[in-house]
Amino acid sequence: MLDVTTFKLASLIALLVVALLALRSLLIKTRDGGSPIDLDDLLLERGPDGTKQLSKIASVMFAAFVVTSWVLIYQTINGTLSDATYGAYLAAWVAPMVTAIMKRPQAPPQEPGS
Numbered sequence: 461m462l463d464v465t466t467f468k469l470a471s472l473i474a475l476l477v478v479a480l481l482a483l484r485s486l487l488i489k490t491r492d493g494g495s496p497i498d499l500d501d502l503l504l505e506r507g508p509d510g511t512k513q514l515s516k517i518a519s520v521m522f523a524a525f526v527v528t529s530w531v532l533i534y535q536t537i538n539g540t541l542s543d544a545t546y547g548a549y550l551a552a553w554v555a556p557m558v559t560a561i562m563k564r565p566q567a568p569p570q571e572p573g574s
Contacts, residue, residue: 471537525553 503519504512532549535541 468537472534475533475537528552 500512502522503515505515505518507513528549532541532545535545
């Protein structure tokens with residue numbers, strides 16, 4: 461029979477394996493020339509001369525997202541996730557995305573018969 465510690469460790473390993481398989485799948489898709497997915501766009505920006513350069517801001521944001529997501533998953537598995545931690549995660553990552561979507565200009569409605 462599995463004890464709680466072994467189950468938690470197995471859950472974390474399983475999550476890591478799933479994340480690595482998803483990353484592998486994305487990397488394979490980005491190598492396909494016809495794919496609209498380009499992971500380079502997550503961390504690179506065009507420099508003044510047109511070359512792609514590592515974006516410091518994008519790198520820091522990506523690292524912060526990975527770390528905070530890992531903390532959320534870890535605390536969920538260990539049963540220590542608090543409302544404050546979950547609320548802070550939502551405020552940091554979900555709220556700005558929802559706000560950006562809501563602020564997008566919408567096309568005016570089409571008149572019937574035109």
